[in-house]
Every structure is written in C-alpha cells, then in structure tokens.
Amino acid sequence: MSLLSIKNLSAVSDRDGGAPILRSVSLELRPGETLGLVGESGAGKSTISKAVLGMLPRTVRITGGTAVFCGRDLLGLSSRELRKITGSEITLIPQDPMTALNPGRRIESQLTDGLRLKRGMSSDEARRIGLELLEEVHIREPERVMRAYPHELSGGMRQRVLIAAAFAMDPKLVVADEPTTALDVTVQKQILRLIRAMQARHGTSVIFVTHDLGVVAQICDRVTLLYGGMVVEAGATKEIMECPRHPYMQALLAAGPRYDRPDRKLAPVPESIFAGLREELASFDRRETRNG
C-alpha cells in the first residue's frame, strides 16, 4: 500500500500562454521510503513538491491527475482541509536555510509554531519537545539555541533547526527541497546522514528533490528522473545507477564522477540526447492534443 500515489499529474503555466509544466507525471511512494526527484532546473521537480504541499503559485494550474495521500486526493481538498494535512502530516525541509527562518523571531517560537498551533500544546510542553528535537539533530547547547535569533547560527545549524522543525510533528511524509544545495560539501554529508537518521527513527517517507545524482545514490531508495515535466526514467536507485535504460540517464551518469571508478573520463551530455528528449516531449504533446 503506497503512502502517496501521484497519477497522470499535468499542469500548465498560466503565464507563458499555457506552456506545459508537468506532463502526465506518475509516481509512487511507500511508507518509510525515500524517493529522489531528479532533473535540471525547470524539469518540474519543485512543481511536484509544491503541489504535494499545496503551495503551488497562482500562475500554475493543474489540468489533470490525482495525488492521493493516505486515501485522500490532495488536489481535490479545500484549502482548509489541506492545511490540516500540510504542516503536520506532510512537512517541508526548505532549500535555503538563510531565508527559511524569520530573522526577527527566536528559534524557540519558530520551532514550536506547529506544535502549539496544530497540536494545541502549551508553550512549556512545546518547549520541552523543542529541546528534545534540537538534541535529536545533534545541536549542542539546545537551551542557548532556543533563545537565539537565526543570524546567530551558522548555515548548518539553521538547517538542523529546520530539520528538527520538519520532524517535530511526526509527519508521514517530509518533502526535502534541495536541502543541501546551499551548504558546503562537508556540512552536506552530515545533513544527509541526519535526514537519514531522523527518517529511520520517525518512520517517515521522504521526497528528496535534488539535481545531484551523488546525493541520490547516497540516500534514495528509488529515483524518478524528470525532463521538461515528463518522467524519463523511474526505478530503484541501485538498478538505475547500474544499468540505466534511458540514454539521458546514461549520459548524466557518464557526466558525473564516481569514486569507485576514479580513472573514468567525464563526458558532457551530448546535444543529440537533448534533441531526442525534445522530440519525446513534442510527440507527447501531439498525443495529448489528439486525445484531448
């Protein structure tokens, strides 16, 4: 039984004369599993994560498909019903820890927002849980951090706080939107390990949005590769890493370094592959117009 099942999700932009953003995307996420959403900028990975969180910008319109989470179609819910799910059953680890915390409020109040609003906890209760969470994400001196303002913390610390906040509500699903892109590489590794550990402890599923195949190889059970809002390749990470089917995936893997084969030459993705992808998108759009 899957936790989240997206079927034939399509979306268009209202701004660029109805340009397609998502082209009949389907994906499945089982409880406790990590799914990597990979693709270049504009491939639709963050549109999918925003749709799941009910945070689509007004300029994006869903034209078809369903996103069933625990038996309810997220796309069909009223915003009030959706708000009951997002922020407690589905939460977000944002991309940029520098802008994801309000510079004017102390960590304590930001970390415990959800606990107080959604769980109706008193400030004392919320504070106790907040301290536990900060310890869980290996923050030293949690008491001091609770009193601190965001600008007093380093980027890595802030990202830990945000991870703590995302897991505070014991969510079923966490959407991690490129959570390590803004951090330097040494911190990246710790943060990945931390997300892994938190996920295991809380039994949470994770959608991991990234453009870094190295990150995918490290933490994702399964991976979905997108191009132009279309699923190009999907499957278990191990299988895809070892024998990718689609030429785009093959080329991407050949373009990145692998530490098990340090002598291998890196090759840029050849233009012919993009030409092939564009042709696939065009033939998809032709089929759509014929059917619709």
Place this chain on the structure above:
Amino acid sequence: MVDVTIVQPPALPRRRLLTDLLANPKVLFGGGFILMLVLLAIFAPWIAPRDPIEQDLMLGTLPPVGLPGAEPGYYLGTDDLGRDVLSRLIHGSRVALTVAFIAASLAALVGAMLGLLAGWYGGWVDAVVSRLVDIWMAFPPVLLSILLVAILGSGIHSVVAAIVIIDWTRFCRVVRAETMAQASMDYVTAARTIGFPRFTILMREILPNVAPVLIALMSLEMGIAVIVEAILSFVGLSVASGTPTWGGMIAQGRQIIHHGWWVLAFPLLTLFATVLAFNQLGDGLRRVIDPVMRR
C-alpha cells in the same frame, strides 16, 4: 593538559543593535542634532533669551554679535521689528518638530497599512491601492499641499493633514515592495504550510521585518515634512502669523535681505541643518537596522 571550555555568550541582540546604532556616525550626529532640537523645542520658553514676539522698534535690524553695531544679549541679531532672531528660531522649532513628528507618523501609519495589505493580499486589493498611488503621485506635491491648505484653511492641523494626504504614497510604495519581498521568503512559505491564518502571518512574520525600513523612511519623511511646513509658512499658509516659524522668518528676511541678511540666513541654515540631520539619521538607521543590508 589545559581544560578549555568555550562558553558562548548568551543571545543579546538588542544591546548589539543599540551599540551598532551609536557606532554609526550618521545616526550619532543626525540623531544628536535632532535630540538637541527636541530639547530646545520642549524647553523653549526657558532657553530662549527673550520673548520671541516682543517688538522693540528702537532695536530693529540689529546685526549678530561680533559685527559692528551689535547689542549684547541679541546673539543672532534682530529683525526689522526688533524681535530677537535666536529666540524666534528656538520657538520656531516647536512648530517645525510638531509638524514633522505628527505628520510623518500619520503618513507612515496610513501608507504602511495600505502597503502591507496591497503587498500581502495582492489581487484586487493591490490593484486598487497601486492605481490610487499612481494617480496620487501624478499631482505636483508642493502645489497640491498649497491647494489643500487653501481649501482646509490655514493652521497647524491643515498643514499636518496636507502632508499626510500627500506623502502617504511614499510609505505605501516602499512598504508594499518590501512586503512582497518578505512574502517570497521561505519562512513565510513555512508559516503558510503550518497553516497560520493569512492575517496572523502578515502581523507576525512580515510586519516585524518591514519595520526597519519603515522607521528609516519615517526619519526621511520628517525632513520632508519640515521643508513642506517651511514652504507653507513662507507663503503664509501655515500657523497664524504671530507664532514664529522658520518659513515665516525666511519670508520676512527675504524682504530685508539688503540691510539685514542675518534675518534670512539663520533660519535658512537651521532649516538646512535640520533636514540634513533627519536625512542622515534615516540613512544611518537604514544601514544599521535593515535586515537586508545587515545580511
């Protein structure tokens, strides 16, 4: 083996803000000058050496101390009616500062409220407010203020009203833009996914981060209000003619500039210094407290 414990200082951002403010020369000098003016205005009757409206035609157009023909005790000389220039300057600061503080605060209140609503709710609210601002800004401000006071009748209330009616757009535009910038921040998105009501987010997440810009802008606006009040008193549309105002003194000095330049020069200098101080203070405040510029 030495045991080293690193004790992190507790969070004290408020004190740091205060020291940062005092370390900024613009804030220090601008703010210091304004503070001095405020004290002068409050204690004017005790500080001013003479009665500002007492006339003595025998002592008309006395030059400032140090020039030939000066009388001791009349430090900056007298005007053609024998009124002490220094005392009139000190008393004139009352009108200038009252107008500056009240008009700037009210304009900020009106403008910020509309700007916050427009920037946060967007859609038709934004459309209405933005078009209103566009139309408003098409009027030449000085002419509009003179027209308004002419309609409302002279007096300090009309001057304040005129400034508020004209200058709320300045706040509205800046606050709207800043609100939109803050609204796109991830922490606002986070607050929305948690499910706070929109108005709560506006008040709790956005307003505090817009406030620094607002405070800085208010300081600049006070400088503008001082000028507008001077313009209106210059054309005789501000407070009643008996009350000393800087603009009124400038108008009077202009007529006798050939044999009493000091009657024009000192109020001009005071006006200049006051506006400069407000602008410097505003600029310094912006640099120190604006979270964007701090980052």
